[in-house]
Structures are given as C-alpha cells and as structure tokens.
Amino acid sequence: MNIAVIGAGYVGLVTGACFAELGNHVTCIDIDVKKVTALQQGILPVYEPGLEALVKSSIAENRLHFATSLADVSVMPQVIFIAVGTPADEDGSADMRYVLDAAKGIGDYMTDYCVIVDKSTVPVGVADQVEGIVRAQLAQRGATTNFDVVSNPEFLREGAAIDDFMRPDRIIIGLTSKRARNIMQELYQPITRHPEKIYFMTVRDAEMTKYVANAMLATRISFMNEMAVLCEKMAVDIENVRIGIGSDTRIGARFLYPGCGYGGSCFPKDVKALIHMAEQHGIDPLILHAVEHRNVLQKQWLPQKIMARLGENLTGMRIGVWGLSFKPETDDMREASSLVLLEKLIAAGATVLAYDPVAIPMAKKILPARWLTSGQLVLAAHQYDALAQVDALALVTEWKPFCYPDLGAMQSLMRQAIVFDGRNQYNPTQLRDAGFEYYGIGRGIEKALETV
Ligand SMILES: NC(=O)c1ccc[n+]([C@@H]2O[C@H](COP(=O)([O-])OP(=O)(O)OC[C@H]3O[C@@H](n4cnc5c(N)ncnc54)[C@H](O)[C@@H]3O)[C@@H](O)[C@H]2O)c1
Known part of the structure; x- marks a missing residue:
C-alpha cells in the first residue's frame, strides 16, 4: 500500500518504519525541516532500540x-496517518492545533479516496472535527473527493516500540465505513495473524479507549506509590506486598512497581486531558485528581529524602544521579522525575554529577545551560564518573547497567556511601552488608534498621 504519515516523532517514525518494513511504500512528513533533512540521511531524532536499523x-x-x-x-496514499503531537494546553486540555493543521493539509492535498487515520492521542470527538476540516478544505477547492476518518490510537511503549508495533497486544480501530474497515484490516493483516487482535468499535469508543488505558496504568502506579508511602511508615516492605498481590491473577504483576513518579510524554498529559474532559461534562474526576496529585508528591520523594538525611542546605555537597530519561531504553526526558530532582538539588546548593546511558545529548539540549556553565551540573561520561567524591547516589531510572553495580568500586569512589534508590532496584540487606546506608521506596527501612 501507499501510506503517508504526518509527524515524524516517536510514533510517526515507528509507524512509518514498521509499515515500510512490512513492504509498504511510506512517506513520513514533518514540518521540522532539520528533522526531515537528518532523517533522509538515516539520522534519527530519537533513541529507540532497533529503529535506526x-x-x-x-x-x-x-x-x-x-x-x-x-x-x-x-x-496519492491510500492511507494517511496523523501522528503529530497533542501536548497539554495551559488548562490541561489536549492541544489539538497540530492535528487540525494536519487535517487542513490533507484537505488541501487530497485528490482520491483515502482513509485518514488519527493515530495521535485525541479527545473524544476530534475525528469529527478532522472530518469537518477536510470537508471544508475540499469544498473550498470545489472537490467532492470521498474519504473516511478512522481512529487508531497507538499503545507502543518507548524503549520497546518496534516490538510493540510488530507484536501488539491489540489494535483498536474506530470506524463506521465498511470500505475503511477492509483497508485497515488489509494494512494490519501481517501483524495480526489472530483476527481477535483487532477490535473494531465506534470512533468515539476508540478515542476514549486510549485515554482510559493510560489513566488506568497511571492509576496503578500512583496506587502502588501511595501504598509504598504507607508501608514505609509501618516497617513493611512494599516489594513483598507487590509480589504478594501481583500473584493474584485478578490484579496481575505488571505495572505494580513503586518508584519516584511516572513521567514521559503520555501519562501526565493524558491524565490531565481526561480530567479536563470529565470536568467539561460536569463530572468531578476524584480518582484522576488523586492519581495526578500522588505523582506530583512522588517526584518530591528523592529530593526530600536526600535533604532529610543531608540537610536542607546542600552547599558543598556532591550528589551522584544515575538515570535522566523518564524510563530505561529511551532518551526521552519529557516530564522525567530527574528534572524535579536536579532542580531541587541545584537550588539547595549541591553539585550534581549525572549519568545516563543515552540521554546525555538530550540533557545538554533541554537542561538550563547555566547549570552546566556554572559547574552545578556535571554530565558524566561513565556511570562511575558520576560517583567521584559524592555524598550520596540517587538512582532515578532503572537502566540495566545500574542493576548490578560494582559495590566495591562505588565504596571507594563515594565520599559517603549513601544510596537513595528511586526504583527499588537494590537489595537493602546486600547494600547494608556492603557498608551502604540505603533508602528505598516503601521498604520500611528506617523502622527495620532500628530493629537490627
Ligand atoms: N511517545 C509515545 O510513547 C506515544 C505512545 C502512544 C501515543 N502517543 C501519541 O502520539 C502522538 C505523537 O506523539 P510523539 O511522541 O510521536 O510526538 P513527537 O513530539 O515526538 O512528534 C510529533 C511530530 O509531529 C511534527 N508535526 C507537528 N505538526 C505537524 C504538521 N502539521 N505536519 C507535519 N508534522 C507535524 C512535529 O514536528 C514532531 O516531529 C501524541 O498524540 C502522543 O500522545 C505517543
């Protein structure tokens, strides 16, 4: 098939590259000229395992x-995907500017029937707006070209995007037209050997499914974070509780990991947008407000713990930070917990030595240049370089190289052997036995320590 994908960011690029890999002819379109020039030479704007190849x-x-x-x-493509950004507006609603611009461009261009697919995460009703805009642009040209608008939200996870695209749990497609249904079925046939992997529904149902999925995942995280806070006060280890409840098949083990807050380009903005949608319809979304509030508090956990231990004034202190991206296997730092931590530590006077396996170029691009020029932030070339004479280490992102560090090397490099584990990666007993002072999330560690 001939396909066009509007927006060559994370989602657009993965969509385009995967459909091309399946034998289709794909053109990815982006208004960012620099990005397009680089992509034409095979240079990618994002880090995603397997994507470059x-x-x-x-x-x-x-x-x-x-x-x-x-x-x-x-x-003329048979299918045009809209995969542009839908960031949060000031009031929390999803900003549809880029989607509607893309729709206008399609209406100006279209000469034959095509299926227009909303792959961007858009609030309920946006497909109707897209249809209206395309129709208006066609009318302006006196064209009567037929088309269908379909909702096909994307569920890929950054860091595992290719696998998620090629072996999806499910494909959600919202539509009404039989013609569009046949085309979408044919397009996805190679990756949906089992027909039950495609779920057809109305466009509005599909649009809502994406928001509810992300809100549910964010809810599980915030719920576990809240339970972790409680466990910490009661000398209970949340990690045992997690295993205990995760083995219940009604609950399941995935997405139950407590940590220093969720980030990324999706959960924070999608929870906000769903809150906005609910309020627009006169519903007070009590649970969603709590999910968001817990996450804001959770991102304060690392700086608060560090300052509770080392003091509010960190002048003269050096803190090592492992992990800057919002999760492993990506260089995406949007809404990352590391941003809150760096800001608090630097404001308190600390010198921060930070290391990330892939996000250092991204950090140089998005963090305030004055942090680097003043020496308040040092971006280390190696994970152990970030430990030179530090008074503590904060683990923010659970990258694999941080899982089994050389404890002896850490001891000899650090000025004070204190570890704040923002992802519960380490065994507290093992670290304590190796001479570290250890703080995990919800590990009842302070109370437990009193009893050893
Ligand atoms: N990143 C994820 O993990 C993920 C997962 C599932 C769904 N989504 C959703 O997919 C959508 C895209 O997200 P993303 O992370 O890929 O965004 P992104 O910011 O990485 O990329 C968006 C791209 O669209 C381009 N663009 C904007 N307006 C354009 C226009 N009129 N014509 C052509 N290009 C245009 C931008 O230049 C940018 O390169 C969002 O709605 C997001 O919520 C993202």
Whole structure:
C-alpha cells in the first residue's frame, strides 16, 4: 500500500518504519525541516532500540521516504496517518492545533479516496472535527473527493516500540465505513495473524479507549506509590506486598512497581486531558485528581529524602544521579522525575554529577545551560564518573547497567556511601552488608534498621 504519515516523532517514525518494513511504500512528513533533512540521511531524532536499523534498511530499499509537505508525495496514499503531537494546553486540555493543521493539509492535498487515520492521542470527538476540516478544505477547492476518518490510537511503549508495533497486544480501530474497515484490516493483516487482535468499535469508543488505558496504568502506579508511602511508615516492605498481590491473577504483576513518579510524554498529559474532559461534562474526576496529585508528591520523594538525611542546605555537597530519561531504553526526558530532582538539588546548593546511558545529548539540549556553565551540573561520561567524591547516589531510572553495580568500586569512589534508590532496584540487606546506608521506596527501612 501507499501510506503517508504526518509527524515524524516517536510514533510517526515507528509507524512509518514498521509499515515500510512490512513492504509498504511510506512517506513520513514533518514540518521540522532539520528533522526531515537528518532523517533522509538515516539520522534519527530519537533513541529507540532497533529503529535506526529499520529506517536505514527501508531507505535503502526505497520504501521509506521523508518530506516536509504532503505536496511532495506524488502518488496519492491510500492511507494517511496523523501522528503529530497533542501536548497539554495551559488548562490541561489536549492541544489539538497540530492535528487540525494536519487535517487542513490533507484537505488541501487530497485528490482520491483515502482513509485518514488519527493515530495521535485525541479527545473524544476530534475525528469529527478532522472530518469537518477536510470537508471544508475540499469544498473550498470545489472537490467532492470521498474519504473516511478512522481512529487508531497507538499503545507502543518507548524503549520497546518496534516490538510493540510488530507484536501488539491489540489494535483498536474506530470506524463506521465498511470500505475503511477492509483497508485497515488489509494494512494490519501481517501483524495480526489472530483476527481477535483487532477490535473494531465506534470512533468515539476508540478515542476514549486510549485515554482510559493510560489513566488506568497511571492509576496503578500512583496506587502502588501511595501504598509504598504507607508501608514505609509501618516497617513493611512494599516489594513483598507487590509480589504478594501481583500473584493474584485478578490484579496481575505488571505495572505494580513503586518508584519516584511516572513521567514521559503520555501519562501526565493524558491524565490531565481526561480530567479536563470529565470536568467539561460536569463530572468531578476524584480518582484522576488523586492519581495526578500522588505523582506530583512522588517526584518530591528523592529530593526530600536526600535533604532529610543531608540537610536542607546542600552547599558543598556532591550528589551522584544515575538515570535522566523518564524510563530505561529511551532518551526521552519529557516530564522525567530527574528534572524535579536536579532542580531541587541545584537550588539547595549541591553539585550534581549525572549519568545516563543515552540521554546525555538530550540533557545538554533541554537542561538550563547555566547549570552546566556554572559547574552545578556535571554530565558524566561513565556511570562511575558520576560517583567521584559524592555524598550520596540517587538512582532515578532503572537502566540495566545500574542493576548490578560494582559495590566495591562505588565504596571507594563515594565520599559517603549513601544510596537513595528511586526504583527499588537494590537489595537493602546486600547494600547494608556492603557498608551502604540505603533508602528505598516503601521498604520500611528506617523502622527495620532500628530493629537490627
Ligand atoms: N511517545 C509515545 O510513547 C506515544 C505512545 C502512544 C501515543 N502517543 C501519541 O502520539 C502522538 C505523537 O506523539 P510523539 O511522541 O510521536 O510526538 P513527537 O513530539 O515526538 O512528534 C510529533 C511530530 O509531529 C511534527 N508535526 C507537528 N505538526 C505537524 C504538521 N502539521 N505536519 C507535519 N508534522 C507535524 C512535529 O514536528 C514532531 O516531529 C501524541 O498524540 C502522543 O500522545 C505517543
């Protein structure tokens, strides 16, 4: 099939590269000229395992192209995906500017029937707006071209995006037209050998499914974070509780990990947008407010614990930070817990030595330049360089190289052997036996220590 994907960010690029890998002819369109020029040379704007190889091979096979405008696509695509950003607006609602601009571009360009697919996460009713805009643009040109608008929200996880796309748990497709249904079924056929993996529903149902899925996942995290706070006060180890409840098949073990808060480009903005949708309909979303509030508090956990131990004034103190990205296997730092931690530590006068396996270039791009020029923040080239004479280590992101560190090397490098484990990666007993002072989340550690 001929496909166009509007927006060559995380989702657009993965969508385009994967459909090209499946033999389709794909053009990814982005208004960011620099991004497009780099992509044409196989240089990716994001880090995602496996993506670069996929992009390069499909470029070489002449199946994947990049352009800055639909006008550059000579063969009319049968399917046009909209995969542009939908960031949170000031009032928490999802900003639809980019989606509606993309719709306008499609209406100006379309010459033949095509299926327009909303892959961006959009509030209920946006597909109708997209349809209205395309229709208005066509009318302006006196064109009567037929088309369908379909909702096909994306559920990929950054860091595992290719696998999630190629082996999805499910594909949600909202539509009404039979013609569009046949095209979507054909498009996804290679990755949905089991037909029950595609769920057809109305467009509005599909739009809502995406928000409810993300809100549910965020709720599980905030719930466990709240339980961790309670466990910590009661000399209970949340990790044992997690295993205990996760073995209940009604609950399940995934997405039950307490930590120093969720981040990324999706959960925070999607919870906000759902709150906004609820309020617009006169519903007070009590649970969603609590999920968001707990997450804000949770991101304070690391700085608060560090200051409770080392003092409010951290002048002269050096703190090592492992992990800057919002989760492992990505360089995405949007809404990352590390941002809150760095800001608090630097404001308190500390010198921060931070290391991340892939997010250092991203950190240089998005963090205040004055932190680096003043020496308040040092971006280390190696994980152990971030421990030089530090008074404590804060683990923020559970990258694999941090799982089994050389405890002896850490001891000899650190000025004070104190570990604040924001992801409960370490065995408290093992660390204590190795001479570390250890703080995990919800591990009842302070109370437990009193009794040893
Ligand atoms: N990142 C994820 O893990 C993820 C997962 C599932 C769903 N989503 C959703 O997918 C959508 C895209 O997210 P993302 O993370 O890929 O965003 P992104 O910010 O990485 O990429 C968006 C891209 O769209 C481009 N763009 C904006 N307006 C355009 C236009 N009119 N024409 C062409 N290009 C345009 C931007 O330049 C940018 O490159 C969002 O709605 C998001 O909520 C994201």
